[in-house]
Amino acid sequence: MNIDFILYKLLFAVIILMLSLVVAMYATLAERKVAGFFQDRLGPNRAGIFGLLQPVADGVKLFFKEEFMPAKADKVLYILGPCLTMLVALLSSAVIPWGDTLIIGGKEFALQMADVNIGVLYTFAVVSIGVYGVMIGGWASNNKYALMGSVRAASQMISYELAMSMSIVTIVMTSGSLSLNEIVSQQHGMNWNVFTQPIGFVVFLICAFAECNRSPFDLPECETELIGGYHTEYSSMKLGFYLFSEYINMFIASAMISTLYFGGYNFPFMNELGLSHNWISIIGTLVLMAKIFFFVFVFMWVRWTLPRFRYDQLMRFGWKGLMPWAFINMIVTGFFYMLIKRGF
Amino acid sequence: MLSHYLFFFLSAVALISAMMVLLSKKPIHSVLYLTLTFFTLAGHYILLNAQFLAVVHIIVYAGAIMVLFLFTVMLLNLNIEGEFPKSTLMKFVSAIAGGMIFLVLIGTLKSFEVTTIGNPELTQIGLVKNLGKILYSDYILPFELSSILFLSAMVGAVMLGKKDKN
Missing domain, CATH: 1.20.120.1200 (NADH-ubiquinone/plastoquinone oxidoreductase chain 6, subunit NuoJ)
Structure with missing residues (x-):
């Protein structure tokens, strides 16, 4: 525990935090641009060149809007709700390996906040406490629509968490480790998990959509039935926190998909290029970012293409559609793994 | 400290x-x-x-x-x-x-x-490695029995919560 190590970790934490926030900020613009493209219109283009200042304009608008709190709201919990949602959204970035190591002055610096040996379980824990922010916010606003929205959100998250965990368990079985860094380094070159785990990947992707409350699973904020969902009574920057954390969640979920199934910072022919270790690490980080942006685009692509599920369809699909597939995938993988590994 | x-x-x-x-x-x-x-x-x-x-x-x-x-x-x-x-x-x-x-x-x-x-x-x-080894070798029977207990509790809750169609 020397001083450089602590300083490096502090700097790295600040960079990761800034990166998540900036990416989420521009994801809001990208979403509207993509929507414009899909609906054959231009999208926002007034603020700055190509509308590049639009997120700043939106932020300023949210800051200066009137702060309104319902008269009978539980004041502490009303404020705690958006704070918790934001906190939980940012928490899981701690265990994602953003790149290989950098060697500066003979010292090795890992491009990961914490390489804990329970990284996968840590993400489970963060996902499972993600429900609190939404539930507390919806309940504290003292509004029936908000309560309905939060109950919907919570039951949807709990239902899809199971299938999601099952598909990650399969990855843990094949790689034999709970550390995300280890899982990534086993996918060196092109040995990506998506080729051995296609069913698990599809299940995970669908669950990631549901966990982020994104379309076609955006029932918690279904404007046509509920006025606005769990954040109906929120205004100003508190509403901003809820909306913004959705984009951070999307970014983190894309990072998890890339890490677990698409090799993380690995890219093909990384040994044949003949570059030094540091350059490979830097290119690896950029490749990871490219993968993440692709999946963020997939999130938007699906949102502007598919219609919304009905609530009973959503529940039936989660429990009777995805769960059996996740279980079958796990059992078959376990069977073949024992067959090959042990040679029965 | x-x-x-x-x-x-x-x-x-x-x-x-x-x-x-x-x-x-x-x-x-x-x-x-x-x-x-x-x-x-x-x-x-x-x-x-x-x-x-x-x-x-x-x-x-x-x-x-x-x-x-x-x-x-x-x-x-x-x-x-x-x-x-x-x-x-x-x-x-x-x-x-x-x-x-x-x-x-x-x-x-x-x-x-x-x-x-x-x-x-x-x-x-x-640590997870040591705990897993002990749970799945020395204590495999109690471990499996407790999971069956949980499963039966879950099935029981579903049975009790189910509406009687007759």
């Missing part, structure tokens, strides 16, 4: 939030304070170098059981203050029950000896 301060901080938060579970007027606040207590207990597990137990504690208690509690409290809408009946009989019974627990505590603490378990940094039993 830092772990000492962390221990006292976590213990203080755990005790205060556990007290607040009982003292707060609104049921929903009690549920949230209980969740906070679980988080501080998870912190204690990490101090004992049992990371796996800490994370599983959060997943199971904070992530699943307390969410269920929160659901129930929200849907029953128990947010009216001072709803609990406090008749004289109730007070009498609770005084006796509390006094008996107090006696049991005194009895336990009397024969309590301070034991040192050594440096928790050196015990590797809480």
Whole structure:
């Protein structure tokens, strides 16, 4: 525990935090641009060149809007709700390996906040406490629509968490480790998990959509039935926190998909290029970012293409559609793994 | 040294939030304070170098059981203050029950000896690899039996909750 190590970790934490926030900020613009493209219109283009200042304009608008709190709201919990949602959204970035190591002055610096040996379980824990922010916010606003929205959100998250965990368990079985860094380094070159785990990947992707409350699973904020969902009574920057954390969640979920199934910072022919270790690490980080942006685009692509599920369809699909597939995938993988590994 | 301060901080938060579970007027606040207590207990597990137990504690208690509690409290809408009946009989019974627990505590603490378990940094039993090996080799039968117990409880709950179609 020397001083450089602590300083490096502090700097790295600040960079990761800034990166998540900036990416989420521009994801809001990208979403509207993509929507414009899909609906054959231009999208926002007034603020700055190509509308590049639009997120700043939106932020300023949210800051200066009137702060309104319902008269009978539980004041502490009303404020705690958006704070918790934001906190939980940012928490899981701690265990994602953003790149290989950098060697500066003979010292090795890992491009990961914490390489804990329970990284996968840590993400489970963060996902499972993600429900609190939404539930507390919806309940504290003292509004029936908000309560309905939060109950919907919570039951949807709990239902899809199971299938999601099952598909990650399969990855843990094949790689034999709970550390995300280890899982990534086993996918060196092109040995990506998506080729051995296609069913698990599809299940995970669908669950990631549901966990982020994104379309076609955006029932918690279904404007046509509920006025606005769990954040109906929120205004100003508190509403901003809820909306913004959705984009951070999307970014983190894309990072998890890339890490677990698409090799993380690995890219093909990384040994044949003949570059030094540091350059490979830097290119690896950029490749990871490219993968993440692709999946963020997939999130938007699906949102502007598919219609919304009905609530009973959503529940039936989660429990009777995805769960059996996740279980079958796990059992078959376990069977073949024992067959090959042990040679029965 | 830092772990000492962390221990006292976590213990203080755990005790205060556990007290607040009982003292707060609104049921929903009690549920949230209980969740906070679980988080501080998870912190204690990490101090004992049992990371796996800490994370599983959060997943199971904070992530699943307390969410269920929160659901129930929200849907029953128990947010009216001072709803609990406090008749004289109730007070009498609770005084006796509390006094008996107090006696049991005194009895336990009397024969309590301070034991040192050594440096928790050196015990590797809480790490997931060692725990998994022991659970799936030495304790495989109790482990499987307890999972069957959980499954039967779950099936029973579904059976009880199912509407009778006849």
